[in-house]
Amino acid sequence: MxxxxxxxxxxxxxxxxxxxxxxxxxxxxxxxxxxxxxxPMADGGEGTVDALMDSLGGHKVIAEVKDPLFRDIKAQYGLADKDETAVIEMAAASGLALLSDMERNPMKTTTYGTGQLIKDALDRGCRNFIIGIGGSATNDGGIGMAAALGAKFYDWDGNAIELNGGGLLKLDAIDLSQLDPRVAESRFRVFCDVDNILYGSTGAAYVYGRQKGADDAMIEKLDMALKRLSEIIERDLNKSVALVPGAGAAGGLGAGLLAFLDAKLEKGIDILMETIGFEERIKGANLIITGEGRMDHxxxxxxxxxxxxxxxxxxxxxxxxxxxxxxxxxxxxxxxxxxxxxxxxxxxxxxxxxxxxxxxxxxxxxxxxxxxxxxxxxxx
Structure with a gap:
């Protein structure tokens, strides 16, 4: 049996x-x-690194990064034994679980620490990345992540904007000329199990903003900011990402990964099953027992x-x-x-x-x- x-x-x-x-x-x-x-299975949030490391082999490393409110913390990610692969959960550096209820404010939170994890892995020689983007505390469209890798974001007067949801409201120019050149040598696959577009009624702010601490007025501003981001991306980078399914994941980090790192958004379960050889491992089984905290529609x-x-x-x-x-x-x-x-x-x-x-x-x-x-x- x-x-x-x-x-x-x-x-x-x-x-x-x-x-x-x-x-x-x-x-x-x-x-x-x-x-x-x-x-062990995972959907891109907590447990993604463990689930992949169990099958890929490898170990975890610790990096000093910024949390969603720019405070110094230590975050873990996985280094696989093969293919120079890093497995990163954005929630380890930029997740909602890192904040108290009183600290939740997507106008002020950033994905900068996620970019620092990517940079640390680049420094260690990684060129293949699997990134889980569940459990975010952010709504910055990924500008924090990109800035940690050298991207620049400016307002109308040529000043650097704040790297958070509020800063996006002032965005007027994107400069990727100083983006880490190793990014172009790398492949980024992203666990993305939602199909929300970047802005609008089914976008990042309106669907997920409230659980991150936003009220109605803030949600409206955040949505405007993400629309602004998509317009500047299209003008300065000649990329259209706003309507891509998953662009609104993790407060628009999905769009940022597409625009700044040329990432590929994929169903997390597909990445996981392919990577761990799930169909081969279940051959000959008499029963599969699965589960999660809550099962519903x-x-x-x-x-x-x-x-x-x-x-x-x-x-x-x-x-x-x-x-x-x-x-x-x-x-x-x-x-x-x-x-x-x-x-x-x-x-x-x-x-x-x-x-x-x-x-x-x-x-x-x-x-x-x-x-x-x-x-x-x-x-x-």
Whole structure:
């Protein structure tokens, strides 16, 4: 019996790697003879580096960078053993989790630290980059990131603008003449699992600004700033990025990566599965157990679990989901190929209690799932 464990993280509680360990314990309690293949998954946010490093091999390094409010911090990223590849989570330097609720303000936050991580990897000889852009605290269109690599951004009087969402309102000129020449020698692949355009009602500011601390008035200004950025990019760089799906990801960092680094925006699950050889690793499996903190109607739209279900369906492997909570519309996944879904909550409890007990709750649920599956398999 071969069982693949391929979950996303339970955000705020356990990494995808820790989820694998907890589910694996439950499977072994049900049947110690089961062969387990653990494949931690990620969608570009927290856990992306770990998920790729598990398969690529390599190690993490630490760089001193600026956080979203230009304070000095230390951030990690991954260096793979092959192909001079760096795996970077922008959230490590420019993420919302680095700020308190009171500090959230996308008019003031920057992606400068993300650019510093890229520069550090260039200094170490990397020329292939995989960048996850989930969990951002920013709305600067990537100008901070580009400035850390040598790009210049000026206002109408020829003065350097602030490298944040507010600074974009004054943008009048872009100069890439001093951009690090090693950028042109490099390849940038970007985990991008949203299709938001840069500005407008489905753009970065209107869709994601509020969770980053913006009120209605601020959202309107941020949207105007991103529109301004797209106009200057088109005029000065002769590139049209505003309507590219994913340009609005991470507060417009998607657009900035396109415009300043000639990056390619790709579905994160596609990058991950290709890189780790997912379809090959699940061959011969009798069952795949996946999961995330919450499964609902959004799970099917380009997320990790939908990619897993699709890959499993090709090989006729049943898929069971284990999650913290089950929301409306999860039944839509059954028509996609999901066989069943189970919540780990086994009694009335608060969110705080469930997060503290997530590991053991995962283990007990996995034990129940595996026992049921084995009973079904043993039937004539």
């Amino acid at each position: 071969k069982v693949v464990i391929a979950p996303d993280s339970f955000k705020g509680s356990l990494s995808s790697r820790q989820v694998c360990v907890a589910i694996g314990k439950g499977i072994k309690r049900a049947d110690p003879s089961v062969e387990i293949v653990a494949i 959004q799970t099917k739209y380009g997320k990790t679990i939908s990619g897993i279900i699709e890959a499993a369906k090709k090989q006729g492997i049943p898929v069971v989901g284990i999650c913290g909570s089950i929301g409306d519309g999860v039944e839509e996944l059954y028509s996609e190929g999901l066989n069943s879904v189970f919540s780990i909550i086994n009694r009335p409890m608060s969110l705080e209690e469930s997060m503290v007990e997530t590991s053991e709750l995962l283990t007990s649920t996995a034990q129940n799932v595996m026992s049921l599956f084995m009973a079904n398999v043993s039937q004539p």
